[in-house]
Amino acid sequence: MNMSPLSPVSPQHDFFLVRQPILNREQRLVAYELLLRGTAQQQAAADGDAVAATASVIAHASDVGMEQVVGLQLAFIGVDAVALMSDFIRFLPHHRVVLEILSTVRATPALLARISALRQEGFRFALDNAACDTPEVQPLLPLIDVIKVDISLLAAEALPGLAQTLAVSRKKLLAGKVETPAQFEQCLALGFDFFQGYYFARPIILSGKKMSVSELAILHLLELIQGEADNREIERRIKHDAMLGLNLLRLVNTPAIGAGARVETLGQALLVLGRRQLRRWLQILLYVKPGAGAQGTSPLLQLATTRGKLLELMVERLRPGQQHEADIGFTVGIMSLMDALFSMRMSEVVSSVRVSSKVGDALLLRHGELGQMLALVERLEQADDGPATHAMLAQLRLSDAELRAIQLEAYEWVNGYVQGLSHATH
Incomplete structure (x- = not known):
């Protein structure tokens, strides 16, 4: 599905942007995840048109300038299959963003070809909280740079086994929803490369x-x-x-x-x-x-x-x-x-x-x-x-x-x- 760069990409007026910090192992800020919150997102979800939310984030970030939103850091932006196949994805500066593929995305031949083409243009990709040993996800792995794990969905004792499994992929690992210093120390010891959450402010x-x-x-x-x-x-x-x-x-x-x-x-x-x-x-x-x-x-x-x-x-x-x-x-x-x-x-x-x-x-x-x-x-x-x-x-x-x-x-x-x-x- 191709989308006109005019109508769906026009910035909406009933949402606000959220940027959540992503840190590296040295506790340095390296990126922000950009999220859309507010009435626009709620309406899009109700209409089953989630791509409108992504389009609005992209449009607004492009309209005001990525540097204004995230400074010198990278921007992680969640994308689904429709967003990936749409023309407006190219409004983003490829050297400043990481496209975070949502866990609902299925690796069809057309989608894999699209991701390969975007990689050749310089885009980087993360995989959001998907089980990497499933047949639906396996074809995506060669095209992925970062795998994100929402640790709030896991018991603490289950995390070491998952980290060991993911390490085989040799991808960078991002621990999401890290909310306490103890959780950070555990993820650090397990070899995670990046950390998202507010543990550093506790x-x-x-x-x-x-x-x-x-x-x-x-x-x-x-x-x-x-x-x-x-x-x-x-x-x-x-x-x-x-x-x-x-x-x-x-x-x-x-x-x-x-x-x-x-x-x-x-x-x-x-x-x-x-x-x-x-x-x-x-x-x-x-x-x-x-x-x-x-x-x-x-x-x-x-x-x-x-x-x-x-x-x-x-x-x-x-x-x-x-x-x-x-x-x-x-x-x-x-x-x-x-x-x-x-x-x-x-x-x-x-x-x-x-x-x-x-x-x-x-x-x-x-x-x-x-x-x-x-x-x-x-x-x-x-x-x-x-x-x-x-x-x-x-x-x-x-x-x-x-x-x-x-x-x-x-x-x-x-x-x-x-x-x-x-x-x-x-």
């Missing part, structure tokens, strides 16, 4: 854990900014941490800041950045680990900055002109993962940073408007498009279309900002 509470000297220095600087200390006091504090001062000078001399003339002193750097930019940089810098390689591939950094920007943009949409409130939204979003960052309970993090009651209620209880926004973002990360999610959208007076616009703006900002931060800290 805090491992270490009794008696203390923040490092550099972390405390950054938090103290944030308190000085909150207390409206003058630039001389802030400069004096930064000078106590040579690496912090060096990174600040690198940051203001990156093209993203656009300082113009070369900035060579900390005093100049503080004037160029301004308080708002300085606060944001320090908040994000907490997630930057020295010697951790490309910071843009840190999943915790990406997720925290995305949450921060999403909440900021939501507040801007609902409360135009209230920049201070939007900044508080960014703070709530980026602090929401500090329990995982510091391996501490969130209550300890909140007491260490001495935040306002509004921020504390949002982080600890998901109370207040900011708490509702954070809870919504967490649901979106899990691709939850159930009635409760749509009720939360309605309560916040946000439409699917507004949410999608906010997501795309946040993704683009995070991709650019984090890449700039990586250059500034290396």
